[in-house]
Amino acid sequence: MKKIKVAIYIRVSTKKQVDEGYSLDAQKEKLEKLCETNGYIIYKIYADEGKSGKNTKRPAYQEMMEDMHNGLFDKIIVTKLDRISRSLIDLEELIQDLQKNNCSFETASEKIDLDSSIGVMFVRLLGIFAQFERERITERINDTFEEMVAQGKPITGDQ
Numbered sequence: 459m460k461k462i463k464v465a466i467y468i469r470v471s472t473k474k475q476v477d478e479g480y481s482l483d484a485q486k487e488k489l490e491k492l493c494e495t496n497g498y499i500i501y502k503i504y505a506d507e508g509k510s511g512k513n514t515k516r517p518a519y520q521e522m523m524e525d526m527h528n529g530l531f532d533k534i535i536v537t538k539l540d541r542i543s544r545s546l547i548d549l550e551e552l553i554q555d556l557q558k559n560n561c562s563f564e565t566a567s568e569k570i571d572l573d574s575s576i577g578v579m580f581v582r583l584l585g586i587f588a589q590f591e592r593e594r595i596t597e598r599i600n601d602t603f604e605e606m607v608a609q610g611k612p613i614t615g616d617q
Contacts (some may be wrong), residue, residue, distance in 0.1 A: 461519045463531045464493060465522050466503040469541045471510045482507055485537045492535065492566050501531040512543035514551075526561050533562040539570070540591070547584035553578060 468485040482505050493500050502525070504518040514520065519542075525531065534556070536542045543549045556563055556572060563572050565583075570581055607613070 461497065461499050462533055463499050463501045463526065464498045464533045464535050465531045466493070467505075467519065467522055467534055467536050467542055468503065468504040469509055469511065469516070471508065471520075471543070474524045485541065488537055488566055489535055492564075498533070498535075501525075511540060514527070514543070514547060514548050523555065526555070526559050529559070531561070533564060535564045535566070537565065538566055538567045539581065543585065544589055544591070546582070546585045549581065553581060 466486065468482050468489070470480060470482055470485075486503060488502075488506075492498075502522075506516040506518040509516040509519075509616070514523075518579040522534065525536070533608045534542070539549075543552060552563075553572060555561075564570060568580075568584060570577060570584075572578055574582065
């Protein structure tokens with residue numbers, strides 16, 4: 459049986475994620491255990507720190523996709539779908555790209571199978587929720603800033 463060679467992708471966008479246990483190290487450890495359990499060979503770990511999932515303009519993500527196009531691994535694994543994307547458009551592009559390159563995709567948290575139509579539908583639904591959460595976070599931040607301005611408080615990174 460052929461051993462599956464995987465790319466691990468990890469990402470955090472804020473210091474809060476690091477402090478609350480979503481750190482790159484925590485993600486890496488979880489995915490390394492998943493690989494060990496499933497007998498996967500880790501090709502490389504791609505890590506984007508301090509990068510939003512709102513688009514794919516992330517250095518490690520771009521490097522990983524180029525390596526996928528070059529056939530250097532068989533599967534991408536992440537802890538959760540929103541670690542790879544919080545944009546429905548980008549997620550759809552990823553699905554198409556994975557299929558064109560015969561590369562599979564797995565998350566540690568959700569059961570995802572892009573080889574079936576129901577699996578692709580499930581990923582798209584999760585993508586809708588990931589994008590929704592990103593948009594809600596933006597709204598909450600903007601509401602907070604508006605309230606601070608209305609109260610005459612300075613907007614700094616010290617809140």
